[in-house]
Amino acid sequence: MGFLKRTNKKFDYQPRYYKGEGSPFKIEHKLDKFRKTAGKNKGLKSKFTEAIGELKSGDKGVNKTIMYIIIILVLVFLYIIDFDVSIFYSK
Secondary structure (H helix, E strand, O other): OOOOOOOOOOOOOOOOOOOOOOOOOOOOOOOHHHOOOOOOOOOHHHHHHHHHHHHHHOOHHHHHHHHHHHHHHHHHHHHHOOOOHHHHOOO
């Protein structure tokens, strides 16, 4: 009996007060159903091509908002480090 491999036992457990469909223990992000990159594609190359395709075909308003946020953060950073703009002007 010492040479037999132990197998994992599977139980069909249902929580007492769960009334939904499917398994309550399945962890899934809310937005995964809207994304192409989260899913069955396994390779790194296919993930990058899907991500670039999603970026190009995505909502343009979101991309503009992200760019505005990045520009504001860069300006705040330059203000914090006391960046001198006069180096770009010749007298």
